[in-house]
Amino acid sequence: MEYIKNPMKIEERSFEIIQDIIDEIRPDYKFKDEIEEKIIKRAIHTTADFDYLDILKISDSAVDVILEALKNEATIYTDTNMALSGINKKRLDMLGCKYKCLVADEETASLAKEKSITRSMAAVEIAAREDGRKIFVLGNAPTALYKVIEMKHEGKLDVDAVVGVPVGFVGASESKYELENTEIPYIISKGRKGGSNLAAAIINAILYTI
Template sequence: MTRTARTVHPIEEESYRRLRARVGTAHLPPLTRAVVERVIHSSADLAYAGDLVCDEASLAAAHAALHAGAPVVADVEMVAAGITARRAVCRLRDAVAAPGLTRSAAAVRLAYEEVGDGAVWVVGCAPTALTELIALGAAPALVVGLPVGFVGAAESKAALRASGLPAVSNVSEKGGSAVAAAVLNALLYAPPPTGTHPAATAGP
């Protein structure tokens, strides 16, 4: 599968110019920089430069997997709609809550049955979707874990980082569908990294 080609609008070019004038990203390795900048661009929130946690090696592996055709799974339709260059699997409409199992968690189980290991998961809404994915013992290519909220969001992202799964997350309670989709779009649009850059982690 070839890299997604796109035409960049002049307004987007100017937005990135202003973004880079206000926050330093030039020191970041290429895929980490692409992710951090697109999240900031999508949210107009410069604080993400210090809040996101990215690992370049994990991003490189996910980039290769995506461009080899790895499936993409979204926790909610809003995330799926924001992924502009790839159809994402979302099973929320088919899911049914049960005692001790939220509808979002049930949707993760259905999606995992469909795609199996090796997928890229994009969670931007429900902390329980993220905790269920961790509990399943899945082996994803990457988990974009950016659920938003004051109940369980920061804790689920901390659990993701502690799980050892390849991931992009953030430390605070903020997140959401737009920023989660932005991470995936950044990987779809980015060219393959060339040369060697010191492995780096962005964020705390």
């Protein structure tokens, strides 16, 4: 069997094919700018789903705010270990950024139990107590996204930006719609689609521009 075995070549060729397919299926499609193009193409690269041409929405300041936070040793909080494992941690280490998923911590579990909330929500409460710039990268839990919005609204959480792409059928779409109506800089996937893989891909796309 003959197949391409060079990872760099595979990635390069993949992005060429993605552009070819866009030219074919959406000849009039225009990206707003280079960074939006990079984010959307990496979303498609990760999912093979061209719906992301239409459902990924990046608020005006989101990329600049995320870049600035990443250059200032921000902490990335994910809602799943899956999203955390997909993020390019070498790059984050080079920038002096931290990254964590608090969902499985003991402290989170006991706070969730005490307050009868999801562990995803408890993880946001615990993150809020920590110092430093904060980027939430959420691909799974609408309850985490709602909690971020709630705590920001109540003045209890300093958050720089949210990559809010929970996938699913209960609350995912609604929670992303709520986020659109806040002042928080955001990147969302409208509707039901999204996921931990997508959440990681979006952060990676931004990281690769630094």
